[in-house]
Amino acid sequence: MNNQEKEHLIKDLEGKYHTYAEYLKVLAHPIRLAIIDALKEGTCCVSDVTELLQVSQPNISQHLAILRLHGIVEYEEDGKKRCYSLCNPSSSLAILATLGKHLS
């Protein structure tokens, strides 16, 4: 590894890998992964997800907020309901697919 590649690594540590790590941290929770899975074929409102995963409503809302603040999910209002969906399905699902391929 030459000097230029070394410089590169240090910059990536502060830049690219910092960004990647932030994103991975958002995904690194079983409930959030399950939410992404639940949304892979369309839209779900909060009560749907709550019933599906058998987790308390405030907890689901908190996880949805984390995903939303990181641009992973978004919602549309439908009366009293909020219909959540994946912002960029191919991105989040690509990670899930890669994990599926490489982990037992």
Add this chain to the structure above:
Amino acid sequence: MNNQEKEHLIKDLEGKYHTYAEYLKVLAHPIRLAIIDALKEGTCCVSDVTELLQVSQPNISQHLAILRLHGIVEYEEDGKKRCYSLCNPSSSLAILATLGKHLS
């Protein structure tokens, strides 16, 4: 989504997604990602990594221990040195590649 698929999601929450999340949590740190990058073309000893990433030796050792305990890296002894390498390069690098493809 039918009832069988719903049951499936709950089981995955305790099983598959728990495993995935554990793995992602290990990767979700900029220094650990940079270590994986540094090892992608071969072997590095601790002092190599320390100098490369400009991080303290104990801290590098701590991160290497986390990666090692999760089966992501391993080492061979060479005198006083420990030569670290990726246990399963294709797996860890696949995640990095997917992130590279989908994140800006």
Add this chain to the structure above:
DNA sequence: TTCTAACATTCGAATATTCTTATATGAAAA
């Protein structure tokens, strides 16, 4: 054997994450 280089481990403080409980908000039904 003593010293030193290379690395690991321990401890503790600072910080971050997670979940539960309680409460707030806002849309629509009554």
Add this chain to the structure above:
DNA sequence: TTTTCATATAAGAATATTCGAATGTTAGAA
């Protein structure tokens, strides 16, 4: 307008993560 349903937010305790500082370990050089 009052109530209710769907969801969000806040507060706080429990737990986990992270890093620096100090110390331990071990292989080989001197």
